[in-house]
Amino acid sequence: MNPRILSSGIAADVQFGDEVTVVQPVNLYGCRIGHHSFIGPFTEIQRDSSIGDYCRIQSHTFICELVEIGDHCFVGHGVMFVNDLFSEGHPAHSKKELWKPTRVGHHVSIGSNATILPVAICDHCVIGAGAVVTKDITEPGVYAGNPARLIRPL
Amino acid sequence: MNPRILSSGIAADVQFGDEVTVVQPVNLYGCRIGHHSFIGPFTEIQRDSSIGDYCRIQSHTFICELVEIGDHCFVGHGVMFVNDLFSEGHPAHSKKELWKPTRVGHHVSIGSNATILPVAICDHCVIGAGAVVTKDITEPGVYAGNPARLIRPL
Amino acid sequence: MNPRILSSGIAADVQFGDEVTVVQPVNLYGCRIGHHSFIGPFTEIQRDSSIGDYCRIQSHTFICELVEIGDHCFVGHGVMFVNDLFSEGHPAHSKKELWKPTRVGHHVSIGSNATILPVAICDHCVIGAGAVVTKDITEPGVYAGNPARLIRPL
Numbered sequence: 234m235n236p237r238i239l240s241s242g243i244a245a246d247v248q249f250g251d252e253v254t255v256v257q258p259v260n261l262y263g264c265r266i267g268h269h270s271f272i273g274p275f276t277e278i279q280r281d282s283s284i285g286d287y288c289r290i291q292s293h294t295f296i297c298e299l300v301e302i303g304d305h306c307f308v309g310h311g312v313m314f315v316n317d318l319f320s321e322g323h324p325a326h327s328k329k330e331l332w333k334p335t336r337v338g339h340h341v342s343i344g345s346n347a348t349i350l351p352v353a354i355c356d357h358c359v360i361g362a363g364a365v366v367t368k369d370i371t372e373p374g375v376y377a378g379n380p381a382r383l384i385r386p387l
Numbered sequence: 388m389n390p391r392i393l394s395s396g397i398a399a400d401v402q403f404g405d406e407v408t409v410v411q412p413v414n415l416y417g418c419r420i421g422h423h424s425f426i427g428p429f430t431e432i433q434r435d436s437s438i439g440d441y442c443r444i445q446s447h448t449f450i451c452e453l454v455e456i457g458d459h460c461f462v463g464h465g466v467m468f469v470n471d472l473f474s475e476g477h478p479a480h481s482k483k484e485l486w487k488p489t490r491v492g493h494h495v496s497i498g499s500n501a502t503i504l505p506v507a508i509c510d511h512c513v514i515g516a517g518a519v520v521t522k523d524i525t526e527p528g529v530y531a532g533n534p535a536r537l538i539r540p541l
Numbered sequence: 542m543n544p545r546i547l548s549s550g551i552a553a554d555v556q557f558g559d560e561v562t563v564v565q566p567v568n569l570y571g572c573r574i575g576h577h578s579f580i581g582p583f584t585e586i587q588r589d590s591s592i593g594d595y596c597r598i599q600s601h602t603f604i605c606e607l608v609e610i611g612d613h614c615f616v617g618h619g620v621m622f623v624n625d626l627f628s629e630g631h632p633a634h635s636k637k638e639l640w641k642p643t644r645v646g647h648h649v650s651i652g653s654n655a656t657i658l659p660v661a662i663c664d665h666c667v668i669g670a671g672a673v674v675t676k677d678i679t680e681p682g683v684y685a686g687n688p689a690r691l692i693r694p695l
Contacts (some may be wrong), residue, residue: 236407253544313499335685345621348517363673365517467653471608519671
């Protein structure tokens with residue numbers, strides 16, 4: 234049996250600001266990328282997500298639906314965002330009302346291999362490499378570990 | 388000196404069930420993909436591994452040799468399976484008798500950026516995003532952390 | 542607005558030793574790859590980094606600038622190296638004097654999904670899958686966890 238083969242790429246419905254750079258291969262669809270931002274290779278950015286101005290989304294990163302990232306943010310390599318907490322013991326599948334949004338403020342820097350559950354992260358935060366962010370972050374600071382905890386204020 | 392260049396893709400020896408969808412680019416070879424399953428982009432699935440029916444293998448995930456996944460499973464983004472514990476202090480290389488299998492049951496959901504060492508995971512489990520599963524899981528429940536521990540039964 | 546589209550690939554300035562194998566797609570530029578080494582798909586290796594002889598760099602791995610890896614090393618899948626500790630509360634951007642190097646010795650094996658901050662790792666070490674290495678490692682052994690700690694000497 235032959236599978237149905239789809240191809241990654243840049244869908245026609247992606248909204249790009251001015252002076253954006255994208256390094257192929259990527260899988261971008263239905264999202265908004267702000268002015269002067271950079272999208273590295275081997276990334277996927279899903280629909281109904283939004284990246285601000287002057288951001289860098291580095292290689293191997295996955296940004297799911299319902300993620301909103303502010304301006305001047307740096308998202309390292311291999312960072313995974315999550316919108317489904319499997320709250321009923323399994324994926325929400327088509328029950329999108331169970332999906333939860335993530336809002337990342339401005340001037341937030343997220344280290345490589347971090348995992349970001351559906352949370353709000355305030356402006357001027359640093360998330361350490363390999364951290365797993367499971368709760369809202371409301372105070373500027375450096376956060377690291379699994380689960381992520383405040384290491385020092387900024 | 389010029390390197391030898393190989394190309395990723397879908398090898399002729401992959402066995403697909405009915406109604407499978409694959410999003411390129413992928414690197415699939417010698418594996419079995421069950422009916423109605425979905426394989427996201429930037430994935431690699433190695434030989435002698437098997438994915439059940441109605442599964443989703445999301446982007447950026449790596450499934451190694453000797454992994455068997457049941458039906459109705461969800462494997463999130465950036466999930467890495469492992470078959471070599473470096474038990475002699477280094478990779479087993481060609482001593483494949485040192486490699487260990489992983490068996491994932493049915494209705495198992497694995498969160499993004501999780502790492503799955505060679506273990507058995509029973510039916511109806513949720514593995515949290517960013518978890519590192521180092522031991523067999525024999526009781527349905529939600530497991531998270533590094534190393535993964537039971538958070539609550541299901 | 543149309544973005545500027547760049548393409549991943551193997552830049553002309555990569556220095557390859559004899560008998561190297563590369564599986565496309567990759568993004569390699571300005572780096573040195575030693576004799577008999579293997580580079581898996583969906584990898585990025587940046588400029589001013591160096592891989593020794595008889596190494597395997599597995600799929601989905603990112604090796605940043607200023608990383609030097611010795612001979613006979615195994616770097617698993619989805620491993621992320623880091624050179625910028627955001628020491629001023631944000632990325633160093635063009636202030637490269639803030640970037641820090643990583644030196645990995647010979648016969649080092651790094652498990653999948655590990656995160657390696659800018660450190661020195663001595664010869665004959667095993668880094669567990671999913672580990673986050675935050676400090677220099679000066680004693681041969683097996684290290685795991687977040688942050689990585691000595692599990693047993695080798």
